[in-house]
Amino acid sequence: MKGPKGVWALRAGFLLGGLALVGVGAARGEAWEVMEKAVRICLECIGIG
Amino acid sequence: MLGVHRHRVKGERKRLSPRRALQLGACALFNGYALGFAKGKIFTGPTKGICVPVLNCYSCPGALGACPIGALQTAIGGQRGHFPFYVLGMLVLFGVLLGRGVCGLLCPFGLVQDLLHKIPSPKATVPRRLDKPARSLKYVVLAVLVMALPALASGAAPVPYFCKYLCPAGTLEGGIPLLLSNPSLRQAAGWLFVGKLLVLALVLALCVPVYRPFCKYLCPLGAFYALFNRFSLYRLHLDKGKCTGCSQCREACPMGVEVLKDVNSAECIRCGKCRSVCPSGAISHSLGAEGPPAGKKAGHAPRAQGKGE
Numbered sequence: 409m410k411g412p413k414g415v416w417a418l419r420a421g422f423l424l425g426g427l428a429l430v431g432v433g434a435a436r437g438e439a440w441e442v443m444e445k446a447v448r449i450c451l452e453c454i455g456i457g
Numbered sequence: 458m459l460g461v462h463r464h465r466v467k468g469e470r471k472r473l474s475p476r477r478a479l480q481l482g483a484c485a486l487f488n489g490y491a492l493g494f495a496k497g498k499i500f501t502g503p504t505k506g507i508c509v510p511v512l513n514c515y516s517c518p519g520a521l522g523a524c525p526i527g528a529l530q531t532a533i534g535g536q537r538g539h540f541p542f543y544v545l546g547m548l549v550l551f552g553v554l555l556g557r558g559v560c561g562l563l564c565p566f567g568l569v570q571d572l573l574h575k576i577p578s579p580k581a582t583v584p585r586r587l588d589k590p591a592r593s594l595k596y597v598v599l600a601v602l603v604m605a606l607p608a609l610a611s612g613a614a615p616v617p618y619f620c621k622y623l624c625p626a627g628t629l630e631g632g633i634p635l636l637l638s639n640p641s642l643r644q645a646a647g648w649l650f651v652g653k654l655l656v657l658a659l660v661l662a663l664c665v666p667v668y669r670p671f672c673k674y675l676c677p678l679g680a681f682y683a684l685f686n687r688f689s690l691y692r693l694h695l696d697k698g699k700c701t702g703c704s705q706c707r708e709a710c711p712m713g714v715e716v717l718k719d720v721n722s723a724e725c726i727r728c729g730k731c732r733s734v735c736p737s738g739a740i741s742h743s744l745g746a747e748g749p750p751a752g753k754k755a756g757h758a759p760r761a762q763g764k765g766e
Binding site: 412415418419422423425426427428429430431432433434436438439440441442443445446447448449450451452453454455456457 | 499500501503505506507508514515516520522523524527528531532537539541542543544545546547548549550552553616617620621624627628631632635636642645646647649650652653654685688689690747
């Protein structure tokens with residue numbers, strides 16, 4: 409890992425990138441998609457489906 | 458006063474460590490819908506649209522949020538398969554903030570493994586020639602079961618391969634409680650459930666002699682966070698000026714990290730054992746700082762072994 413400035417730049421890049429991804433995903437309705445899946449019992453997850 | 462304090466410390470040897478309290482608190486927070494366990498139903502509120510940072514099955518009756526690995530497979534696969542902006546963004550944020558601190562401090566399935574390893578029994582060390590390649594397995598699980606196979610199956614109904622065939626957390630947190638409290642689900646259980654029970658039994662049995670085998674070798678979420686461990690905001694620091702090279706940290710590390718060589722190794726789950734045993738106070742942790750926090754510069758007395766647990 410390069411010096412502290414490089415590390416901070418990397419962190420800032422990932423933080424901003426992460427926020428941007430969440431924002432884009434939310435705008436595309438992906439949060440709704442996650443919720444749709446999570447509010448129904450996932451039969452595969454529990455070993456039935 | 459000092460005597461009273463000493464007496465209290467002696468009398469409270471079994472008091473929860475801050476780390477254990479945090480693990481239990483996180484477990485209760487992520488699975489706070491107690492009614493679900495009684496009714497045999499899952500929570501359907503709006504928080505289910507938010508991913509929790511840990512491997513916590515969204516079909517656990519108590520789960521208040523979504524499992525990021527389950528959500529990732531759903532987004533990638535299925536008829537609507539697409540690049541998982543939302544889930545990936547959340548995982549990146551959790552990763553850059555805490556790295557594998559998520560595994561060591563917040564994960565309920567990690568807590569289960571920790572507690573099982575406390576059962577008095579002979580403890581095993583996996584031979585290095587087997588241990589090192591086996592640690593790469595979790596990256597294969599992430600790449601193949603969580604990403605590649607669901608992506609290849611897109612166009613059909615989404616199949617969460619990891620959840621369906623491997624995830625022991627789903628069986629423990631979702632399968633068993635739901636089947637115990639819901640007769641119709643119990644009737645539907647077949648060979649797949651038996652297979653998943655066997656996987657769970659094997660993982661749990663291995664936890665007694667081996668520390669966190671699932672985290673070390675199989676967890677795809679741990680593999681993802683491992684990519685951020687070297688530069689995450691929450692990190693460990695080794696003050697080489699104070700370090701005497703006694704290697705007690707390496708010997709104490711339950712994840713087998715070479716602490717003196719790489720204190721923020723991809724395998725470090727920030728359990729704090731190394732900090733606890735260091736006799737010279739050379740290891741510290743911080744959120745964001747590049748060196749030891751200012752207050753920790755002066756040597757502090759080593760804490761009793763086990764306090765980091």
